[in-house]
Amino acid sequence: xxxxxxxxxxxxxxxxxxxxxxxxxxxxxxxxxxxxxxxxxxxxxxxxxxxxxxxxxxxxxxxxxxxxxxxxxxxxxxxxxxxxxxxxxxxxxxxxxxxxxxxxxxxxxxxxxxxxxxxxxxxxxxxxxxxxxxxxxxxxxxxxxxxxxxxxxxxxxxxxxxxxxxxxxxxxxxxxxxxxxxxxxxxxxxxxxxxxxxxxxxxxxxxxxxxxxxxxxxxxxxxxxxxxxxxxxxxxxxxxxxxxxxxxxxxxxxxxxxxxxxxxxxxxxxxxxxxxxxxxxxxxxxxxxxxxxxxxxxxxxxxx
Amino acid sequence: xxxxxxxxxxxxxxxxxxxxxxxxxxxxxxxxxxxxxxxxxxxxxxxxxxxxxxxxxxxxxxxxxxxxxxxxxxxxxxxxxxxxxxxxxxxxxxxxxxxxxxxxxxxxxxxxxxxxxxxxxxxxxxxxxxxxxxxxxxxxxxxxxxxxxxxxxxxxxxxxxxxxxxxxxxxxxxxxxxxxxxxxxxxxxxxxxxxxxxxxxxxxxxxxxxxxxxxxxxxxxxxxxxxxxxxxxxxxxxxxxx
Numbered sequence: 430x431x432x433x434x435x436x437x438x439x440x441x442x443x444x445x446x447x448x449x450x451x452x453x454x455x456x457x458x459x460x461x462x463x464x465x466x467x468x469x470x471x472x473x474x475x476x477x478x479x480x481x482x483x484x485x486x487x488x489x490x491x492x493x494x495x496x497x498x499x500x501x502x503x504x505x506x507x508x509x510x511x512x513x514x515x516x517x518x519x520x521x522x523x524x525x526x527x528x529x530x531x532x533x534x535x536x537x538x539x540x541x542x543x544x545x546x547x548x549x550x551x552x553x554x555x556x557x558x559x560x561x562x563x564x565x566x567x568x569x570x571x572x573x574x575x576x577x578x579x580x581x582x583x584x585x586x587x588x589x590x591x592x593x594x595x596x597x598x599x600x601x602x603x604x605x606x607x608x609x610x611x612x613x614x615x616x617x618x619x620x621x622x623x624x625x626x627x628x629x630x631x632x633x634x635x636x637x638x639x640x641x642x643x644x645x646x647x648x649x650x651x652x653x654x655x656x657x658x659x660x661x662x663x664x665x666x667x668x669x670x671x672x673x674x675x676x677x678x679x680x681x682x683x684x685x686x687x688x689x690x691x692x693x694x695x696x697x698x699x700x701x702x703x704x705x706x707x708x709x710x711x712x713x714x715x716x717x718x719x720x721x722x723x724x725x726x727x728x729x730x731x732x733x
Numbered sequence: 734x735x736x737x738x739x740x741x742x743x744x745x746x747x748x749x750x751x752x753x754x755x756x757x758x759x760x761x762x763x764x765x766x767x768x769x770x771x772x773x774x775x776x777x778x779x780x781x782x783x784x785x786x787x788x789x790x791x792x793x794x795x796x797x798x799x800x801x802x803x804x805x806x807x808x809x810x811x812x813x814x815x816x817x818x819x820x821x822x823x824x825x826x827x828x829x830x831x832x833x834x835x836x837x838x839x840x841x842x843x844x845x846x847x848x849x850x851x852x853x854x855x856x857x858x859x860x861x862x863x864x865x866x867x868x869x870x871x872x873x874x875x876x877x878x879x880x881x882x883x884x885x886x887x888x889x890x891x892x893x894x895x896x897x898x899x900x901x902x903x904x905x906x907x908x909x910x911x912x913x914x915x916x917x918x919x920x921x922x923x924x925x926x927x928x929x930x931x932x933x934x935x936x937x938x939x940x941x942x943x944x945x946x947x948x949x950x951x952x953x954x955x956x957x958x959x960x961x962x963x964x965x966x967x968x969x970x971x972x973x974x975x
Contacts, residue, residue, distance in 0.1 A: 608835055608836060608839035609839075612839070618825050618827050618828075619822055619825060621787065622822060622823060622824075622825065623825075625785060625811075625817045625819070626808075626811075627808050627810075627811040628808055629806075629808045681827070
């Protein structure tokens with residue numbers, strides 16, 4: 430039970446990072462972006478490439494930061510990956526979504542996002558192969574935190590959780606202390622009013638893709654650190670991320686954070702009573718329950 | 734009298750080839766209250782949104798102090814000195830009252846704090862609740878916060894879309910009276926109002942729209958006293974078409 434709670438919290442932090450970008454883009458651009466989770470895959474693979482690159486150029490960076498399997502090279506690669514994935518998200522918008530937005534409706538955007546997801550997934554498979562990849566081949570043993578109740582935690586998991594929480598805290602400071610943060614929240618809440626309040630919507634769309642892509646990249650790398658990377662990573666995470674977004678309320682950044690933890694915890698706690706094969710169904714049930722009981726989510730409101 | 738805002742033969746609508754406004758013209762005099770009234774679907778809100786740049790104008794012109802501003806970018810209206818207060822959802826509910834104001838003042842630089850303090854001095858009811866979520870405010874207080882946000886840009890013209898909608902009669906009166914008082918500071922007010930009699934008593938000039946076209950316009954008091962206008966537009970018995 431305790432093990433499930435800890436695992437759920439860890440998965441929740443990754444889902445939260447993914448859901449923040451999704452909720453902002455969904456609310457502002459008024460479409461369910463099924464390709465958002467592919468940004469996690471892009472982020473994970475970009476970090477893999479730059480990890481190898483940095484390690485090759487500066488072998489000193491390939492040493493692990495004990496007791497983690499994380500290397501200095503990968504730490505730098507995460508930052509590069511966040512930037513490049515953010516830029517990828519902007520490019521995808523410019524190449525696809527912006528054009529569809531200009532001519533089609535919300536439904537066209539949703540179908541376009543399915544198409545983008547399929548294309549990205551297959552491009553990644555084509556480039557990197559379908560075999561799973563690991564950031565580190567080193568075996569890092571889990572630490573026994575407690576024997577009764579039995580609790581195992583890997584150092585990488587602790588790092589991932591702390592790093593995800595730190596990113597969210599930094600985001601919280603930006604959102605709650607800076608006028609740029611107010612602008613982001615304003616656009617997420619009511620794009621039309623934000624516009625007449627002097628906010629350049631086109632510029633904000635670019636920034637939201639940059640931030641959403643950057644956070645998705647971090648989530649993808651953290652997922653890869655504690656699991657493995659493969660081209661269907663996005664497909665596996667799209668539903669939990671959507672569930673997190675819907676639970677939190679579309680458009681609510683803080684709701685997305687809370688939603689991520691709720692879905693992560695619920696999915697892992699379900700394993701206490703259900704066989705593991707049923708775990709992927711839990712986000713579906715959460716989406717259904719939220720839509721029935723509180724269609725606007727925990728923090729969402731009927732949109733303006 | 735100088736003309737602050739002039740709309741000439743404006744044709745506009747939300748969807749291309751489906752014009753709601755079909756050649757509407759309007760003039761708002763400087764430092765006066767001009768009210769637009771008319772039945773539902775007349776195009777009142779569409780007109781004010783077209784002026785604010787939220788609805789595309791297909792033909793016709795809109796000018797501000799003689800300068801053409803047809804189809805402006807909505808986010809640049811503030812820089813032109815035009816503030817727009819929407820009918821509903823006119824504040825950011827998830828932000829605090831102070832954050833709402835700071836958001837509008839974000840480009841004010843060193844003056845931001847001084848201007849914020851001056852605004853709160855004008856709205857003491859809001860000043861005491863600066864750290865509260867704007868969504869927790871009453872309807873009347875929300876309307877005043879929306880007006881405060883509009884004033885934060887130091888506008889020469891404020892466009893208000895049904896500022897009394899959903900308010901108690903007392904709160905509605907307060908909001909309208911405040912709008913009237915702003916004209917004494919040189920601000921031009923153009924408002925759309927369903928609360929016709931109340932608005933006409935406060936307004937200087939009135940335009941009546943129906944079916945996306947101008948019907949009647951004149952001094953607000955004259956229209957208020959006009960029995961025919963009263964019968965058709967002010968709650969009286971409708972006159973059967975000839």
